[in-house]
Amino acid sequence: MKKITIAEMASYNGQTVKLGAWVANKRSSGKIAFLQLRDGSGFVQGVVVKAEVGEELFAAAKSLTQETSLYVTGEVKEDERSAFGYELAVTDIEIIHVAQDFPITPKEHGTEFLMDNRHLWLRSRKQHAIMKIRNEIIRATYEFYNDNGFIKVDPPILTGSAPEGTSELFATKYFDEDAFLSQSGQLYMEAAAMALGKVFSFGPTFRAEKSKTRRHLIEFWMIEPEMAFMEHHESLEVQEQYVAHIVQSVLKNCRLELERLERDTTKLEKIKAPFPRITYDEAIKWLNDNGFDDIEWGEDFGAPHETAIAENYDMPVFIVNYPTNIKPFYMQPHPERDDVVLCADLIAPEGYGEIIGGSERIHDFELMKQRINEHGLDEEAYAWYLELSKYGAVPHSGFGLGLERTVAWISGAEHVRETIPFPRLLNRLYP
Structure with a gap:
């Protein structure tokens, strides 16, 4: 048989x-x-x-x-x-x-009960469908980068320095040294790009951010490409092609799962490159003109701001050129302005918020050294990173896509806790 x-x-x-x-x-x-x-x-x-x-x-x-x-x-x-x-x-x-008294029956259960039984909740039709879509996004990710000449590189999870400062990192002891759980593999991926040209990583990252919103996890997975000889506008093209590819792959290979989730696929069918672009300046002006008096130039966007901006578009929208003082130290200054940098956040439609953050990276040794000092970072800890702009520096760009937010958007899940097998939340480390 x-x-x-x-x-x-x-x-x-x-x-x-x-x-x-x-x-x-x-x-x-x-x-x-x-x-x-x-x-x-x-x-x-x-x-x-x-x-x-x-x-x-x-x-x-x-x-x-x-x-x-x-x-x-x-x-x-x-x-x-x-x-x-x-x-x-x-x-x-x-x-x-023979199973007896399975706790999750075909009826409504509270969120906390389901989270306490996450190891069993995964068996349900809805969770099965979300995990299948997550898997398809991962498969399509490897397909996209392999087909476009990228090399997979695995950065360390334990690090001695932080790409964006140490305020939101989990500290641990590495024998007799201080170490941190990685919040991003970016700095190491830049080193890999200087050796291999176009690289990408896919792995877990950790943020000690005390947030309870539907968009945040303590442990989540990131896809982080870095590209040598790549300017900011070229990186935006890679980003939109990649996102369009994974959306179309899910539409092609996960029709049954999308139907099970009652996802409106007509919205996903519109997701094709190129994506619209607006500047940070334009976004601030639009918000102020439309009733958002709580934000001024120089402040970062919150979830309500991103959602309001995204409602004007059927597709993800790039917000480019954020103020220098709200972005990390490594971002390349705008060639015509010293108050903004060459960066972009990609905001997903339907209220799912930022799914990609990226920028062109500084490749001038003296400027990088200056920025490290301005941000109060330990120059000795970043000595190896500084050397990337000392030996054969080139223009280079990269970005990071948060897998769980992307799964939530494509699947239509309400909360990112349903888009990872075993979510780590502010007050949850079990199961």
């Missing part, structure tokens, strides 16, 4: 196969039992007809409890009523383990 996964069923239409699965739910109607089966690759309905399987097997099917594990044998049949397109006409059931 051929053992397959639910995802493979389309290739076995009309054939008898064997599935390893869990019972997600069940119902019965007289002499027919309907089993909602899941195996990690997908969900399918198993139909057990009493007249075809006999009294004993039918009784066993009717008595199955939620999350009982089993092997199911049956014939794969097309089913136009199913979004999946197929069902399994069950001919045999072999119970592996």
Whole structure:
């Protein structure tokens, strides 16, 4: 008997196969039992007809409890009523383990209860769909960068210095030295770009930021490309091409998951490069003209400001050239103004906020040294980084995309806590 996964069923239409699965739910109607089966690759309905399987097997099917594990044998049949397109006409059931009193039942549960049971909540249809979309974004990320000549580099997670200062880092001891959990691999990726040209990293980052908003996590994953001989405007083109690529990949390969989440895909179908661009100056003026008197030039945007700006566009929008004094030390000054830098934040539509932050990097040794000192950073700790602009300095640019915010936007999830398998929040380290 051929053992397959639910995802493979389309290739076995009309054939008898064997599935390893869990019972997600069940119902019965007289002499027919309907089993909602899941195996990690997908969900399918198993139909057990009493007249075809006999009294004993039918009784066993009717008595199955939620999350009982089993092997199911049956014939794969097309089913136009199913979004999946197929069902399994069950001919045999072999119970592996009977689950009793599974805590997450098919009813409404409170957020804290679900978070306490995150290890089990992941099994639900909605969470399964979000994780499948997350996986597709990761797959498409590697595809994009591999196809465009980038080399994958893995920066360290334990660091002795911080790209943006130490106020929001987790400190630890590295034997007899102070160390930090990385908030970004950027500085190391710049070093890699000087060796390999175009590089990207994908890994966990940590921010000791005491925020409880739906956009923030303490531990999250970042995709961080760095590109030698790349100016700021060229980097923006890479960013918009990359984001458009992952959106279109999800539309192509995760249609069933998007439907399950009731995502309005017409909004995603509009996401194609190029993206609109506005300056920070223009954004401030628009906000002030439209009732946002709480923000002045020189201040950073909050979530309400980003959301209001994004509502003017069907696509992500770049806000470029932020004030120097609210951005990190390493950003290249604007060639015509000393009060702004060559940088951009990419704001997602529909209120999901910033998903990318990027800039051209300073490549002048004296200016970089000056900026490190102006920001009160330890020059000795950044000596290796300074040397990047001392030996063969070139214009270079890079950016970082936050995976969880991007998953939230594309999937339509309300909170980033649903877009990572085991979220780390301000007051949550369990499970």
